[in-house]
Structure formats: C-alpha cells, structure tokens
Amino acid sequence: MDLNKLHFKNFLPQLKEEGILLHTCCAPCAVEAVERLKENNIQTNLYFYNPNIFDKEEYLKRLGEVKRLATFYNLDLVEDIYDPESFLCQSKGLEQEPERGKRCFNCFKMRLEKLRAYAQDNKFRYTTSVLGVSRWKDFDQTVHASVVAFLGSTGTEYLPINWRKGGSELRRQDLIKEQKIYTQSFCGCPFSKKITEI
Numbered sequence: 001m002d003l004n005k006l007h008f009k010n011f012l013p014q015l016k017e018e019g020i021l022l023h024t025c026c027a028p029c030a031v032e033a034v035e036r037l038k039e040n041n042i043q044t045n046l047y048f049y050n051p052n053i054f055d056k057e058e059y060l061k062r063l064g065e066v067k068r069l070a071t072f073y074n075l076d077l078v079e080d081i082y083d084p085e086s087f088l089c090q091s092k093g094l095e096q097e098p099e100r101g102k103r104c105f106n107c108f109k110m111r112l113e114k115l116r117a118y119a120q121d122n123k124f125r126y127t128t129s130v131l132g133v134s135r136w137k138d139f140d141q142t143v144h145a146s147v148v149a150f151l152g153s154t155g156t157e158y159l160p161i162n163w164r165k166g167g168s169e170l171r172r173q174d175l176i177k178e179q180k181i182y183t184q185s186f187c188g189c190p191f192s193k194k195i196t197e198i
C-alpha cells in the first residue's frame with residue numbers, strides 16, 4: 001500500500017455515503033480534520049477513548065477541549081470509559097520504549113480496538129482517527145495498528161486517511177490560534193511526560 005496516496009479526497013465517496021466515526025485524541029489534532037469534514041458536508045460523530053492520558057486532570061482538560069470543538073462545529077461526541085489501569089497494564093515492560101516504539105503501537109491498537117467495538121455495536125460503517133496527525137507520531141504505525149485492531153471486524157471499516165496530506169498543517173495551526181485551543185506539551189502517558197521533563 002502506498003501510504004502517500006491516502007489523501008482525504010480519495011475517501012470522499014465512502015464518507016459522503018455513510019459519514020464517519022472519528023476517534024479523537026485531542027482538539028489540536030482534530031480541529032483541521034473536523035473543519036474539512038464539515039466543509040464537505042460529511043456526517044461526523046466524534047469518539048473519545050484515551051486511557052493513555054495522565055493524570056485525570058490532564059484527561060479532563062483535553063476532553064473539555066474536545067467538547068468545546070464538538071459544540072463549535074455542532075457535532076455529537078461520545079466519551080467512552082476512562083480506564084488508565086488498562087493502559088498501564090498493557091504497557092508493562094515497555095516503559096522505556098521511545099516514542100514511535102512498541103508501547104505506542106500497543107497504545108494505538110488499544111484505542112482503535114475500542115473504536116471498532118463501539119462502531120460495530122452502534123452500526124457505524126466507517127471509522128478513522130487523527131492519531132497520526134502530529135509530526136511527533138508515526139502515521140504508518142497508526143495504520144498498521146488499525147489493520148490489527150480491525151482484523152475480522154464485521155460491518156465496520158477503518159479508513160486510513162492521512163490528514164497531513166493536502167497542505168493542512170498551516171490551516172491547523174491557524175485554527176488552534178483562532179479558537180484558542182489548549183495544546184499540550186507531551187503526548188499523554190507518564191512515560192512521554194518524563195521525556196519532556198528531562
């Protein structure tokens with residue numbers, strides 16, 4: 001698969017037909033994707049499952065910003081459970097991994113598995129995420145995690161949209177400024193926080 005070809009516009013026929021359930025990790029990563037979806041009249045629902053975010057205060061802050069985004073663009077938002085112990089459990093032995101390493105692969109997979117389950121239960125045909133938007137993330141790794149997470153899924157599919165394609169980064173930065181969106185200084189887990197504090 002040529003990952004460079006995974007441009008938003010190539011998925012428009014499916015998106016226009018069925019809409020999308022968008023896994024949202026945080027508002028700064030989602031805002032430009034949401035604007036593009038709205039501009040193209042795509043039925044969009046936001047889904048928030050991020051047990052990797054520590055501590056609870058930080059989690060609530062990011063969730064609050066996603067709620068603000070949903071209100072601004074008039075979108076429905078589902079908040080799934082916050083179970084940070086599940087994240088810590090699956091990260092055991094991987095604490096020292098660098099960002100973009102095995103711990104991050106598991107972290108993406110875990111969140112996308114939950115997305116798949118929610119989409120199946122609630123009859124969403126298409127899903128995607130903004131997990132690969134940040135330049136600190138490995139977009140290919142998010143796609144590989146989605147392939148594993150959606151193995152054997154029935155009735156729902158993950159569309160591996162590469163939101164970085166299409167000159168969107170400048171627009172994303174503008175929207176963050178315009179809407180005064182909180183931008184965090186670390187990815188989310190305690191291990192990523194430690195690195196920024198060194």
Ligand code: SF4
Pocket residue numbers: 052053099100103104105107108187188189191192
């Ligand atoms: S660095 Fe980010 S993607 Fe990687 S495990 Fe931590 S929270 Fe998840």
